[in-house]
Each structure stands twice: as structure tokens, then as C-alpha cells.
Amino acid sequence: MAEKPVSGGSGRSGELQIVICELADEHYGLDIARVFEIIRHQPITAVPRAPSFVKGVINLRGRIIPVVDLRDRFGMATAEPTKETRIVVAESSATRVGLIVDSVSEVLMLPLDAVEPTPEVAAGADAEYLRGIAKLGDRLVLLLELDGLFALEEQSALAGAA
């Protein structure tokens, strides 16, 4: 079990170390303390009756881990896996999951004061899984809140099955 990150992030105080992933030309940031590893795309075993964004399960060194397609989750058009496609294995407070992203570009330190609350327009109804937005040069990075993501997922999973 990983240590839960202290609030404020993983790096020196005032900074957050994040993994930057690309999804349809948008940049998403994940707190590195929540990321276990990043693996290449691999065959996924589909699970009947799972919500559509749950692509199925994979074997990660003996552990069975559900894999979520973030494009599908965020309502974007789904894409075929490419050489760049990665599965980011991350852990929320609830569970360990794999997140399918178009690619992983870099790991960087983000000054906390560069993070702004999510504007209404960008967030829509799904603001729970966004922690905020950071401006890095000319790039906008959306910071993901894993707990929110899974809370929503569970709800929709239940709703989907009901």
C-alpha cells in the first residue's frame, strides 16, 4: 500500500510533482504520489455488464486491475491504441485502476500557486474529478482528482446496472 500523500502534494512544500498525460490534445496532470507505474497498452479482458468506460481487466504481476478509458470517461471520441498509448496505474483511496491515456509526456514540478480553481465552463457537471487548472507557459494542465473520478464511476456503475 502506498502512503497517502499529504495534502498539498508530494514534492517540497509549495510544489506538486505531477505526471502529464495527453488526451485528445489536452493535458492532464496526475499527482505522482498516486501513480504506481506506467505501462504500455496490452490486451484487456472485457467484463460483461461493466460500464462502457471500463474496458475490462488486466493482469499486473498477479493482480487483477480494472482499466478505465479516460477518453470514454470524459465523453471524448474513443481512439484505437497506438504506439504512444499508455496505461497509467494509479491508486485512489478506494481502489487501484489503470487509466488509458493517449500518451504520457513528462513528469514535472508544479508550483502550487500556479493552480487555479476549475472555471465553471471547463468543468461542467464533472467538476468532482478536477482538482484545478494550472497554466504552464502556453499550456493549460487539468489536474485530476482520482477520488472524485472513482466516486463518480461507482455511482455511474451502479446507475448503469440498475
Next chain:
Amino acid sequence: MRLTFDLQPGDDRLFTDESLEQIERIEQGLLELEHGVDTGVVNEVFRAAHTLKGSAATIGHRRMTDLTHAMEDLFGAFRSGTLYEVKPFADVLLATIDVLRALVAEVQEGEILTDAPETLTKELRDLLSSATASAMAGSSAPAPTARSSPVSGPARAAGPRSSADSAADRRAEEADEAAAAVAEETAEGGIINLAIAPLIHRLLVEAPGGYEPRSIFVCRVDPISEWQSVRLLQLALEAEETGGLIASAPTRDEIESGLGTTLLVMLLRGPPAELLELRKRLAAIDEVVSVDGVAAPLSIGEIGVAEVPLSVDVYGPGEPVAPLGSARTDDQLAAGPAASERRQADLGAEARGLPTRERLTVAGDRLKAAQQTIRIDVTRLDELMDLVGELVVHKTRLQQSAQLLATRLGDDPLARQADEDSQQFARIAGQLQDQVTGLRMLPIETVFNRFPRVVRDIAARLNKEVQLVIEGKETELDRSVLEEVGDPLGHLVRNALDHGLETPDERRALGKPLPATVRLTARHADGRILITVEDDGRGMDPNALRRAVVEKGLMTRDQAEMTSDADMLRVIFMPGFSTAKVVTEVSGRGVGMDVVRSNIERLGGWVDVTSTPGQGTCVSLSLPLTLAIIGALLVKCGTRVCALPLTGVVETLRIEPKSLGRVRGHNVLTLRNRVIPVEQLDSALGDPPRPLVTNDRGFVNLVVVRSRGAEMALAVDAFVGQHEIVLKALSEVTGQRAGLAGATVMADGAVGLVVDIAALLEHSSSRAAAAAAEAAAAKLKRRVA
């Protein structure tokens, strides 16, 4: 009110676990003691109470400390011999056990759960003081210690010990341990033990030893001898001559002053060979009945591993309780008290001869065992199991690579080396897998242990005299099965007591033995565990059952007539069979037996019953040793592989699609006059429906599965084969998983889905199909008729 305890966060779990363990030890001990005081057991419960008191005091649980203290004092009185019958105290002590459990729970709950401890503490104290007073007053009464124990003083005073200094405390505790061990080795029943233990206790407290090996000899002189003191003196002098005598009880002075006793306990040092010689010489002295030797705290013999037969423990009135740790065979049990006498005679004879190696080493073994256990969080074991599973998968891959290398390179040293290495690796991985699987195994004792108490309480409530015999409690099975088997077993035991056994009056009228016997056994058979619950009660009458099923409309008269007696008994497992009326009429059991069956079947097990009217009933459960590793039929279905647990698979078929029938838009299969709904496996699991898939020769591959009497044929793309698989849970993120038991990692590293056949049959969209099949079956029947 919120309770707070002096505990580090997270330590409450440790406290709870350990305390519950001690409490259970006391409960087990009490149930044994109720039928006769045995020093070993008395010491054990005393120590457990002492430990419990200590932990309660450490965390500042005052009410628990007080209660355990009062309990410990009472046990102390048994230990010192002031009290020698537990039975009058049994009810209040068992009530104390229940309250203690509640007090332990308070630590986790953080609030007061019981207000009983104060009253109970007082009750225990009052009981102790009044009992002690009457014991003092009636000292002329034949107290068991009075007959042969010449000592008073240190040993007797050793009972309630509340504030001794810690070193003395520790020494006394070590002495207890040794005394208990010796008492077990020289056990001939509680009374003699009570005489020996204080002597040993005194010896060890008075002569604390260093680290040299020491032995204790217990010598007995013929009670009818006219020269008792002379013989004792002879014994002591003989021992003194070897130079190895450390101390004796009674002492030489006491013997010379003519203290009338037939018992001499000596603490000796010296090399084992010399001591064995000495024993021979001592045993050769006239009128010496026996010389028993055992190792004092440090063992003198080498550790021998003896073949241990399955244990048999008896709880209940009538039979003398087997001393702790002694193994008794079926024959002895069957022969009853006569055999017990024979056994005692045997012991006597044995004692006269040389000590067997086992006798000398058992005490040492036990001490070692106590020191070599550690506590591990089960989640860590599960993680270990995961890693081993992965290692095994890679083992196969490595072997494949080595073979590939051999074909590529031909006869090449490198290829040979790789092959040898991979073989070696495979062997070690296999052994590791066995070991880790073994770590998860626990003796069924943890479940069986609750039953002496259950039986005692129910028997008391029903006014029945019952003894419980437990056989094979050390039989091991996986934790996962163990957790599930307790409730069904409890059900069976209650049923046996309630409905199986007659009242004492009825039994007397029938000339059947009292107390009645309920026998709980466990053993390994064919890679599974077989558990039986047997009673010697009324049994069940197949004809009465026939009448009952016809009355209840579960069978027609013809069907009932055609059913064999053995099959007729099995109707008790049918849902809807058991109602109170039937139960009383057919003197059957039946209450919730269908629930027992479905619970056991869910675990991949099965139940059976045999019975002879007037002689008793035996219900047997067969269970897999583990739920984590199961045998499964692997099938291909669309893009993935699914595993169907073999326990639910009836047969596999390849048939032409045109031989399938269609009823109301559903495919059905007619198999030996049964009409079975057919469905594509992936659709049954919840994927979008697709037409039946045929193989390249135009056949449909079908797997017929069954659960709780319902059947279904699942169409699959291809059969892969039978494999042992490791069952793993699916994350909640994957949504509702009706029809899936979990997933497994297959040899090639891909994930396969494990089908929950029972749930599939229950939940499946094929309910409509099943209804259609029923309709078809009805039609078929009409056509046949």
C-alpha cells in the same frame, strides 16, 4: 459515554486478538475442568487469566482488570488445591467468559457494552471466600490433596498472587509450566496430578536452576507397603549418591521425621545417560511402583518427531475427560470406561519400565512450539500468494524459452545450462507454492472449539444429557473455507441435539446409553476435507419421510414408492421440506437443511446423510481444501477465456444445431428426457446476445451446468481444457458482476473470467428460457403419456 484506553492507534486490534485468544483458552479449559480437575488445565486457565489481567491493566481497562483478577483468584484456589471441583462454579465462570468478550469489544467500540462486570466480580469474590471458608472448616473432608500430599506452605500459598515481585513471579510461572508439563506426562487422572503439581512447583521455586539440563523424577511407593519412609529414603539416598540430586520433595529431613507419604518428587541434574541409569536403579528398589521421568524446563532428550494420531477429545458428563494433549484411539473410546481403566493400567506398566523417548521429549517440544509461532496479518499472506502465483506463471514461460533455445541451438552447452536452470527454478517455485499454500491452512480446531460450549448450553436448555466427541480437530484447511464452514456446522450440531437426540427418559426406556453422544469428526479424503456430524439418537425412518413428502405435495405417491431408502433421506435437503410439523412427526431434522446444503454447495462442496432408525443419523460434508485454488473447465468465448468451476459442470457435448429444439424463441436441448435451456455463455453473462456459434465442422459446443437442481446448457466457441486456477476478486469499478465469481490469471498471463454458475443460473436472462423449457417439458411429458 466515550471510553478511552491507553492504546496506540492500531494496537486495539492486537489487544482484541490476543485477549480473545486467551478468553477462548479459558473457556475450553473450563469445559474440560467441569468434568474433573486436571492440574495441567488448571494451570493453563490460571495463566490465561493472569495474562488477560495483565493486558487489561496495561491499557487501563479497569472493569476488565477487576473481573479477570477475581477470576484468576478463583483459579488460584483450584491450583493450590483449596477448591477441587469446578462444576459448582461453571455457570458463573462461563457467564464471566461472555462478559469478558463484551469487555474486549468495548475497546474497539469505545463505549460501555455491558454493566455486568461489577456484579460478576463481586459474585466471584463472594463465591471464592465462602468456598474457601467452607473448605477450611471442613478440612476433615476428603480433599483430593489430603490423601497423598504431605506439603503445605509455598505451593499452597502460590494461588492468588497479586503483587509479588516480578522475578519471583516469572520463576513461579516457569515452575507452573514445568509442573503442568510434568503433570501431563504423569497423568493418571486429576487427583494424582493435584498431588504432584504442588510438589514440583515447590521444587522449582525453591531451587531455581541455571541453564543446565534438569530432570524431574516422580517416584511412587506401593501404598500398602509398611516401609514407606524407608523406601523413600532409599530412593533419595540412591539419587544423592549419583551427585545429581538438586532437591526433593519431601526433603530428606521430612522423610526421616516419618512423614507418611508414598510419593517422592526429585529434581536432578546430569547427563541423560546417567539419569536413565539412575532410573533403572530406582525402579529396581523393592516396593517402588513407578518412576516417571520428564525433562524439567530445559529438555534433556533430543527432539523426536512422533507419528501423532488424530486426536479425540471428549466433552460431557460420564466419560472421564482425557487429559490435555493425550491422544486416545477410537478403540479406547468405543470400549468406554473399561478401556480407560486399561489405559491407566498400561500407563502404570509403562512407567515401571524405561522412559520412552517421546515421554522425555514431549515437554521440550511443547516449549519449543510455544516460542516459535509468530503472528502475521492475513493480507500479507494473500499478497505472498499473489506473488507466488505470478512466479508460477513465469516458471512456465521460462521453461518454454529454455526449450525454444534448445531447438534453436541444438546440442549446445548454453542451451543445456538454460534447460537445467529452468528445471531447477521450476522445482523451487513448485515447493514455494506448496509452502505458501500451506501457510494459509489452519486447523479446523478454530471452528470446532466453539462447539463444546454450544453443546453444553443447548443440552442444558433441552434437559438432555449429551457428550460431545471431537475427532481430528487438527485437520487443516484453507482459511477461506474455514470462515464459511462454521455456520452450517453450527446448524447441524443444533439440529442433532434438538431433533436427533431423545430425552434422557426416552433413552432409559429404550435401554440406550446415557449420556447420548454427538460426534464431530474431520479428516482429509481424496484431496478434500470430510466433516461429519453424527448422533446416536432416534434416526430417521424413510417410510415416515415418504408419507411426509407426499403429504406436502413434493412428490407423488408413485415417485415416493420408487425412491430408494437412501435417496429418501436426502429429501431433508429439499427446499420447502422442512416445517416444524414434519420435523416433529418424522422425528427428522430438516430445519434449514436446505440452507445448509446451499451454503455448502456454494463453497463447491456437497452434503449427504445416512441414518438408521433408532440408532442415529450422520450428516457428512465434503469440502474443497481451499477456495483460492479451484479446478475449472476453461472455455473460449468470443475474445476471452472463461473458467467454469468443475463443481458445477455436469458434462460437455458437441451437437448439430438442428438437433436443438426451439420453444418460444429460445433454444432448448433435450437430454435424456430433460429439457434444458441453451444460451450462448457471453450472452448469459450479460454481453449483447449473438447467435449460437458453431465450430468448423458445424457443431455447437455445449457445457451443461447445474446448481441447486436447475440446469442450463452454455454454448461456447471452443473447449480449452481443465486447469487448476487461482481465484481472484474483481474490483468494484467493473460494476455489477452477477454471474461472475472473479477472475484468474492464466498460464499465458492473460486474464480469464471465472463464472459463478449458481448466480448465473439464478440471475441469467435465461429465466425466460427456463420457463420456456418448463413448458416444453410439460409438452414432452404429455407426449410420453
